[in-house]
Amino acid sequence: MHRRQYLIGIVAVVLANSVNLLPYYFIRLTIDGLTRSTDRNPATLGVTLAQVGLYALGIVLAALTAGALTLVMRRMIVIASRQTEYEIRRDIYANLQTLDKAYYDRARTGDIMNRLTGDLSAVREMLGFGAWQIVNIVSAFATSFSVLFGLSWQLTLIVIAVLPVIVGLLWYLARLINQRHTLVQEQNSLIAAKAQENFSGARVVKGYAIEDREIADYRAMNLELLRRNIALTKVDGPLRAFTTLLIGLTFGVILLVGGWLILFPQSGGGFTVGKFVQFVGTLDRLAWPMMMIGWITGVTQRGMASWRRLRELLDARPQIHDEPGRTDPSIRTLRGAVDFEDVTVRYGDRLVLDHVNLHLPAGTFLGVTGPTGSGKTVLAQLITRSLDPTSGVVRLDGHDIRQIPLRVLRENISVVPQEPFLFSDTIANNIAFGLESQELPTIPTGVSVVETPVPPTLPPQPDMKRVQEAARLAGLAGDVENFPEGYNTMLGERGVTLSGGQRQRTAIARAIVREPRILILDDSLSAVDTETERRILDGLREVAQGRTVILIAHRVSTLRHADQIVVLEEGRVIEQGTHDELLAAGGHYAELERLQRLASDLDTEDEGIRDAEAAADDLKHVLPQEAMK
Ligand SMILES: Nc1ncnc2c1ncn2[C@@H]1O[C@H](COP(=O)(O)OP(=O)(O)OP(=O)(O)O)[C@@H](O)[C@H]1O
Ligand SMILES: [Mg+2]
Incomplete structure (x- = not known):
């Protein structure tokens, strides 16, 4: 499904990540040219204004290309994820229509609805933004690190030493956030279900005058949601603070060692100010992908769990169905015996x-x-x-x-x-x-859409x-x-x-x-x-x-x-x-007939029974809905 779109999207992301590193290269050439640094590179041995202009143009072109590639990526991956969402929803709905009484006797309407909304969004997020970010993270690390190594292996080793600590910490915090996020979502569902039941059953609630109890119940659930939201915020905040701190620390160490490498050239083998700036710039581009690692694990975990829940809907089969060999297709009509x-x-x-x-x-x-x-x-x-x-x-x-x-x-x-x-x-x-309604075309299921499907005629x-x-x-x-x-x-x-x-x-x-x-x-x-x-x-x-x-x-x-x-x-x-x-x-x-004849004689005498029947009617109205919950 959508392999071509994803492939083009992935290539676009990798290219965009490579192109994104070019501006720092041009900056390095400019700085080294201006400072007449000697790293035996003829291009940086003195620089003219025309050359600087060329570098500047290079930066603009790189930005333009990266922008265009990002557009291509969005066209491909994000649209493909939206189309997949449409296909899954279409196929689930079509399958749900084939299921029989035995299935619906067991299934809970609220649960099915929840899967078609919440779980489907989680899967789409995983296939769209999630897939993009995974490719982005991997290719950002690969391209950046090859450049970093080329610039200075000493500094790169420092980065490699610190990186696992940062990533590990982020990952741990992200997991905590995900767990607490799930708790918040569960409470949200409970509250929504409670409210929905109360509104549908408003007549019963009023009839039994239990509004106060319902308000108290709802308040307790609402308070629990507040408590869980606060717990979420408590881990959400430190995530940012810790990351900023660790990244700041890393840059501090790098500044120190980098300065030392430039001040004592005999130790560093041709490290220049331009290279230093390129190194710091390239490293800076990794900050965002690092932050995304923890987040993306959550999206993937949620997405996979949701996908399993959707599969259950897609794989459910009716107990009663036509069976080749047993069903006789020559029977086209019935007389009614x-x-x-x-x-x-x-x-x-x-x-x-x-x-x-x-x-x-x-x-x-x-x-x-x-x-x-x-x-x-x-x-x-x-x-x-x-x-x-x-x-x-x-x-x-x-x-x-x-x-x-x-x-x-x-x-x-x-x-x-x-x-x-x-x-x-x-x-x-x-x-x-x-x-x-045979005029309606049947909508094919199990196929990918690439164009926007034409809406069916009503x-x-x-x-x-x-x-x-x-x-x-x-x-x-x-x-x-x-x-x-x-x-x-x-x-x-x-x-x-x-x-x-x-x-x-x-x-x-x-x-x-x-x-x-x-x-x-x-x-x-x-x-x-x-x-x-x-x-x-x-x-x-x-x-x-x-x-x-x-x-x-x-x-x-x-x-x-x-x-x-x-x-x-x-x-x-x-x-x-x-x-x-x-x-x-x-x-x-005969006994039934006798009793009913007696009752109807009474009925004509006593209009009150009419009223009682009307009241019973009203109750019948409410009860079937209640029974469906
Ligand atoms: N899906 C089911 N699972 C288990 N038991 C069932 C199921 N459907 C019906 N029954 C049982 O089968 C019995 C007969 O049910 P049925 O609905 O046919 O009664 P009925 O004669 O239509 O009654 P009423 O006049 O109240 O409609 C009942 O005891 C009912 O509880
Ligand atoms: Mg019945």
Whole structure:
């Protein structure tokens, strides 16, 4: 990746470092010429004004060349590091999109975000400024020392004697600084996470009136940050002071020995004032690279640690994926027949589904009910293949679901999840979210960019006819008409807040706008009143023509028109049949129906229950967000 850019950059840095040493050579020629020093060099045996002018011009040219080379370096190394940053971010994001439920069940959102920002910057710093400085340090030392040796080996030996002490000390201090810097960064993360949680959960904090405790907590964390910052400053300051002191000491010794070499020429073999000035100037150029050594170790250490954390994101693979040999690419579409053959799902030693058998011809309207935790959501997840069964087979149109390309599966099945997620976007875009956007070019990953990539064209406007029709079927159209900007109303943080029932219906509209072969609704009518529910069910029956619909619900009133109803309990199918058959059987379902009929009779008498339900709705709003932390 970017080998050519780095190579050119490195050559530029080495050349710049060599050219940078030329001015001192010209100064030496001038001084030795002016002082008529005798080092048997004819060029310095007397000097004319024209010669001095030439040297002056040489200095200017050297400065110009060094400047130009630095520009080339920046063009190459720094731009390459920015491009690499873009590539890593692009590839990680693309990979994160391929990962499945099993990954996101374990991953922490905050952690992923942190890696994509903080760790990525650390890697970029290492590849850009860091790489430049490493080359710079090495080549500065190499070029300077060859010149120094040529000028005076005695003085150079003194430098070599002192250098390890300075570098060692700087290195030690830099490590201390890095350690304390890490501590500061960790505390920064904690504080940010705390603040973010508090702002997102403001309703809970207010609701429980625990502001004072939260303020005290935050203050303690803030104080700890202050303490760590002061500890950092305490080692940061001495670094500069010590360096200046040691460099001053070195120059003192060199001045003494250099003066002695000039005063007693028989000891030094042709050491001149000009050479002395060149020596000191050349040495002075090493001060900055020396300071950078400690700093660069830190950048490299941080960069490598961060790179390991990024690799984990790049290397993560979905558990469920297409597999050559097993996936059958000739399957392009689905009709919608669903069969479960002895399907068992275990999480660890927890039995979640226990030998479930189902037979649904294409076009069936299936109702599923059962107590909370009985495995309804898991059953739905098997049909989208968010999860593979521990044993048994799920079949769609007679094919083992594992043979069907995931793309075909996802294109033909829509799910309204139990906790729908809406984006901070217009309501139209939220509904049209799953509509195909094949016009978009796929962005290649794993390749280097050298030019600035062309920004992708934005997805085309959603097909408003389809959006409106879906909204109507989902019983949402009336609500949207009352919004300030209709379908262009923004939702979420910068827009209107939908009620629980409106959120559910938006999610239903999103699912049906794609006209899927199989439609799954997981407890999607829990937050709407019975009147709205009737409207949605009418819409759904219209949608259901020729499609397989799986409707998970707790209310018998929601399920009564289903072709088939399945009652789950602790992962087992305990009853199965039509509404009338199940009522006649007088089992679990019949009991559920009796209790709910009693409750609804009470409900009409007591409006208070409405209010309680509304309050429960509000809580549901808050809880899913809380649960995600
Ligand atoms: N990723 C998971 N890891 C471990 N256990 C899980 C996981 N997902 C689900 N379970 C367990 O599987 C069981 C069935 O869960 P499921 O979500 O299917 O219940 P449900 O019938 O949909 O309940 P509800 O009506 O409350 O939505 C539960 O005991 C649940 O804790
Ligand atoms: Mg569920």
